[in-house]
Amino acid sequence: MSNLYMRKTKLIVGDREITDPLTIKFSVPFGDNDKVDTIDIQVYNLKDETIKSISVNKAVILSAGYVDDNGVIFSGVLKKKETKWEGLDKITTFKCIDCTLDYTQGVIKRTYARNTPASVILRDLARDAGLAIGDIDLPTDFIYRSGKALNGKIKFLVSEIAKDCKAKLHINKGRMYVRDRAKGDKVGLDISKETGLIDAPEEIEEEVKEEKKVKETKETKETKDEKKSKSKSENPQKKIKGYKIKMLLNHKITTDVIIKLKSRNVNGVFRVSKGEHKGDTSGTEYYTECEVVPV
Numbered sequence: 001m002s003n004l005y006m007r008k009t010k011l012i013v014g015d016r017e018i019t020d021p022l023t024i025k026f027s028v029p030f031g032d033n034d035k036v037d038t039i040d041i042q043v044y045n046l047k048d049e050t051i052k053s054i055s056v057n058k059a060v061i062l063s064a065g066y067v068d069d070n071g072v073i074f075s076g077v078l079k080k081k082e083t084k085w086e087g088l089d090k091i092t093t094f095k096c097i098d099c100t101l102d103y104t105q106g107v108i109k110r111t112y113a114r115n116t117p118a119s120v121i122l123r124d125l126a127r128d129a130g131l132a133i134g135d136i137d138l139p140t141d142f143i144y145r146s147g148k149a150l151n152g153k154i155k156f157l158v159s160e161i162a163k164d165c166k167a168k169l170h171i172n173k174g175r176m177y178v179r180d181r182a183k184g185d186k187v188g189l190d191i192s193k194e195t196g197l198i199d200a201p202e203e204i205e206e207e208v209k210e211e212k213k214v215k216e217t218k219e220t221k222e223t224k225d226e227k228k229s230k231s232k233s234e235n236p237q238k239k240i241k242g243y244k245i246k247m248l249l250n251h252k253i254t255t256d257v258i259i260k261l262k263s264r265n266v267n268g269v270f271r272v273s274k275g276e277h278k279g280d281t282s283g284t285e286y287y288t289e290c291e292v293v294p295v
Contacts, residue, residue: 006067007249009281011041013078013094014058016050018043023282026062028074030255031274032181034159034169036104039074041094044282051083051092060096064249064279064286071251073277075173077101099155099171103129106154111147118142118161121150125161126176129154134175137183138165172255184256184271184295192262196248198287201266205239206273206293242270242293249277250288258295269295 009026011018018024023044029037041062055078062074076098083092097104108128112121119141126133142164150157158176162169168181191197243266247253257272275290 007279007281007286008063008065008067008070009279010063010070011043011094012059012061013054016054018046018050020281022046023280025280026064026074026278028062028277029274030098030172030276032168032170032255033274034155034162036155036171037098038079039076039096039098041096043092043094045090046083046092051081054078054081054094056080057101060094063251064277065251066249069251072173073251073254074098099174100130103131103155103158103171104153107152108150108154108157110150112144112150114145114147116144116148118144118165121148121161122158122176122178125154125158129158129176131171131176132174134172134177135179135183136176137179138167139180140165140167170255177256182271182295184258186258187252189250189252189257189259190262191245191247191250191259196250197261197263198246198248201243201245201261201263204242204244204291206242206291207239240293242273242291244289244291246287246289248288249279249286251277253277253288253290259292261292271295 009019009024011024025042026039028039031037058078060074060076060078061072063070064073065071074096076096077100078094079097080095081092083090106129108125119136119138122136123133142161159169162178165178167178169178171177243261245261253272253275255272255274259270259272261268261270270292272290273293275288277288279286
């Protein structure tokens with residue numbers, strides 16, 4: 001475990017690489033919803049020349065962890081930068097988003113023919129947004145029997161189609177995921193005191209929508225269309241018992257990762273629903289906190 005405390009943090013903005021001995025502070029949220037996550041990365045006492053050379057819309061990659069185990073915890077785009085003084089320290093804040101600007105600002109006007117499946121449209125929109133596809137595995141691959149007319153911002157169009165398919169949507173490290181709400185990624189990750197778990201897991205309750213599966217019978221194929229899909233009734237909410245856990249910063253923890261949790265009071269397999277990586281290379285703060293629900 002001794003090597004785990006040898007922290008390693010690296011920030012790349014455009015073609016500029018920033019690392020020790022400069023102080024870097026960050027807060028990187030993640031979650032299984034369609035919200036575009038915004039993160040703040042603060043760097044202390046950057047040279048004026050370096051600050052001026054970094055322009056908005058550049059790619060941003062933040063890696064964190066330890067000498068023997070580190071990796072990317074954020075990949076996105078620089079949206080804004082600002083520099084201010086606090087006492088003797090010059091602090092530059094980089095405000096970033098975890099997707100492309102085309103995803104948030106791009107507008108599409110396109111019409112699809114009758115009987116086009118939602119999966120085809122989603123893949124086209126991911127390409128339009130410049131996003132890689134992490135996973136498209138739809139609970140219901142909705143068929144637009146009357147065709148589908150797109151006219152609007154990409155992020156809203158993707159969200160609308162995901163709802164038609166009763167799927168969850170999230171963007172993570174430049175990849176688009178649209179899939180069943182309970183699906184996760186098995187990466188063989190064990191979380192225990194021996195691997196960095198801090199304190200006992202805290203029991204929580206998480207509200208989720210109880211989606212009803214749609215079976216496309218002959219009747220639904222003939223009667224279901226885009227208009228009806230928009231006028232769906234509210235899905236009831238159900239509560240799931242989960243846990244909030246805190247650990248030494250672990251770059252492998254992110255949205256939908258499946259973990260094995262082992263503690264004095266809790267043992268089981270869980271899916272990460274949301275969380276945050278927080279770090280301060282000059283202080284004691286360097287951890288990952290997340291909420292998990294049973295698989």
